[in-house]
Amino acid sequence: MAYARNNIHPEGLAKRVVGGHLLYSPVVTLEGARLVFVSGLLARDRDGNIIGKGDMGAQIRQVGENLRTALAAAGASLDDLVRTTTYVTDIEEFFRHVDARQEYFGRALPTSTTVEVRRLSHPEFLVEVEAFAALPAG
Numbered sequence: 222m223a224y225a226r227n228n229i230h231p232e233g234l235a236k237r238v239v240g241g242h243l244l245y246s247p248v249v250t251l252e253g254a255r256l257v258f259v260s261g262l263l264a265r266d267r268d269g270n271i272i273g274k275g276d277m278g279a280q281i282r283q284v285g286e287n288l289r290t291a292l293a294a295a296g297a298s299l300d301d302l303v304r305t306t307t308y309v310t311d312i313e314e315f316f317r318h319v320d321a322r323q324e325y326f327g328r329a330l331p332t333s334t335t336v337e338v339r340r341l342s343h344p345e346f347l348v349e350v351e352a353f354a355a356l357p358a359g
Contacts, residue, residue, distance in 0.1 A: 224254040224357045226303070228330050239319045245326075245333035249303045254355035257295045261308070261351040262287045263341065277311070277347045278318040284350050285325030297354040302329040304353040311347065312337040 228246035230236055237244045264272045264280035265287070273279025289299055305326060309315040315322075315335065326333070331352070341349050 224355060225252040226250070226254070226355065239316065242319055242323050242327060243330060244319070244322075245305075246330045247332065249332050251303065251355045253358050255358045257292065257297050257301070257354040257356060259288060259291045259352040259354070261306075261349045262291065263343075263346050263349050271343065271345050273347075274345050275347075277309070277314045278321045280346070280348045281315075281318050281321040282324070284348055285321070288325065288350060288352055292352075292354055295354070295356075297356050299325055300329050301354040301356055302326060302331040302352055303355050304332045305334075306351045307333070307335040308338050308341060308349045309335060309347065310338060310341060315348065 227250045229248035229250065231247060234247050262284050264283035266272055266283070272283040285299075292298055292301065307315075307322075312335070315337075341347070
């Protein structure tokens with residue numbers, strides 16, 4: 222059974238476009254869906270090594286790959302994302318890597334919040350993403 226998904230851009234809200242990319246949907250509705258919740262993911266490889274020390278673009282890509290792996294374990298893909306929350310240690314640096322983010326989140330246009338924080342769980346981490354995805358129920 223399929224589910225109904227609707228990405229909504231209300232007329233009264235501005236669209237956030239950076240580098241020609243629409244960054245997110247302000248509203249996503251779902252009917253008949255099974256939800257997948259993914260905890261905050263960091264730029265670690267499968268052995269726990271930190272990837273991209275000092276390079277936020279590399280860390281965004283590693284987090285994107287980790288998210289792809291986590292979603293696949295639940296039978297989902299990046300296209301099934303409906304919500305992301307991104308924590309970054311430098312918001313200006315994050316905005317220099319919109320293309321890296323779009324590689325992973327651009328097609329789904331999930332609802333999105335990005336927050337600058339003083340520090341993540343280790344001083345070498347620059348970005349962390351938690352995510353929610355939806356699949357057909359049943």
